[in-house]
Amino acid sequence: MSHPPTLPFVVIADELERLRAEHPLVHVLTNEVVQEITANALLAVGAAPAMIVAEEEAAEFAALAGALLINIGTLYPARWAAMQQAVTAANAAGVPWTLDPVAVGVLGYRTAACRELLTQHPAAIRGNASEILALAGWGASGRGVDSTAGSASALAAAEQLARTTGAVVAVTGEIDYITDGETTWATPWGHPLMTRVVGTGCALSALVAAFTAHTGNRLNAVAAACAVAGICGERAQSACDGPGSFRFSFLDALYVLSPKQLRELSL
Numbered sequence: 001m002s003h004p005p006t007l008p009f010v011v012i013a014d015e016l017e018r019l020r021a022e023h024p025l026v027h028v029l030t031n032e033v034v035q036e037i038t039a040n041a042l043l044a045v046g047a048a049p050a051m052i053v054a055e056e057e058a059a060e061f062a063a064l065a066g067a068l069l070i071n072i073g074t075l076y077p078a079r080w081a082a083m084q085q086a087v088t089a090a091n092a093a094g095v096p097w098t099l100d101p102v103a104v105g106v107l108g109y110r111t112a113a114c115r116e117l118l119t120q121h122p123a124a125i126r127g128n129a130s131e132i133l134a135l136a137g138w139g140a141s142g143r144g145v146d147s148t149a150g151s152a153s154a155l156a157a158a159e160q161l162a163r164t165t166g167a168v169v170a171v172t173g174e175i176d177y178i179t180d181g182e183t184t185w186a187t188p189w190g191h192p193l194m195t196r197v198v199g200t201g202c203a204l205s206a207l208v209a210a211f212t213a214h215t216g217n218r219l220n221a222v223a224a225a226c227a228v229a230g231i232c233g234e235r236a237q238s239a240c241d242g243p244g245s246f247r248f249s250f251l252d253a254l255y256v257l258s259p260k261q262l263r264e265l266s267l
């Protein structure tokens with residue numbers, strides 16, 4: 001297997017600089033577990049989150065947003081109705097939307113929902129290896145919301161999924177791979193402690209949405225979001241005592257990370 005190249009620091013710096021300048025409004029339809037860490041991660045990095053969840057408001061708001069996140073972690077009929085309203089309105093308004101297919105392949109209801117969502121032109125998809133394997137139809141392997149497979153084992157599935165859906169696909173784990181089906185970046189940053197704190201993956205998907213809120217290079221935008229989460233996860237781990245303080249250190253790391261620092265790392 002060929003090894004995809006590592007995303008250069010200068011690309012991460014450029015994408016972060018653009019995000020901070022544009023301060024995108026991100027419409028978030030996510031699960032009940034991670035609302036707070038998701039909103040705080042978006043604020044810390046320089047985006048503007050809003051969790052507009054009512055079916056009556058979702059279409060109106062999605063059309064105004066810079067990007068939309070659909071995370072099916074705690075899916076139920078009322079939330080699904082709001083998601084359908086939001087996705088339809090986002091597509092009509094040209095607003096890019098990102099899918100986090102939490103535990104797809106493990107349960108029938110959410111798997112059917114994902115099948116439907118895949119026909120609705122997501123701009124980006126971010127999942128762990130088990131989720132990407134299941135979405136691509138390569139078999140179900142997750143244990144609840146966690147992956148039982150390594151990210152490298154899902155790279156070929158991610159490339160196929162990108163080609164069939166037109167989305168940029170990020171499969172995360174020890175190394176993250178980000179692909180449009182033709183070109184693939186690796187982002188090797190991160191720390192295993194990130195899997196012991198709920199919402200690091202879900203918050204990353206919200207960052208992916210925020211970084212795609214422009215018309216530039218979408219592959220680089222999604223990869224930069226993965227890189228930022230990984231770099232900040234590493235920094236947070238070295239500044240914390242365990243999962244509790246990791247949450248705070250992670251938000252602090254997102255806030256202090258600067259394009260200038262990133263450019264210096266590439267010298």
Ligand SMILES: Nc1ncnc2c1ncn2[C@@H]1O[C@H](COP(=O)(O)OP(=O)(O)OP(=O)(O)O)[C@@H](O)[C@H]1O
Binds near residue numbers: 146194201
């Ligand atoms: N073993 C690991 N080493 C380093 N970083 C990791 C490791 N596993 C996951 N990460 C990082 O943790 C973050 C979340 O990725 P993960 O694949 O665990 O998502 P997830 O399973 O969807 O998580 P969640 O259940 O929190 O939504 C990513 O930034 C990823 O790079």
Ligand SMILES: Cc1ncsc1CCO
Binds near residue numbers: 198
């Ligand atoms: C723990 C958990 N259960 C449903 S969604 C979720 C958060 C993350 O993936």
Ligand SMILES: [Mg+2]
Binds near residue numbers: 201
């Ligand atoms: Mg997840």
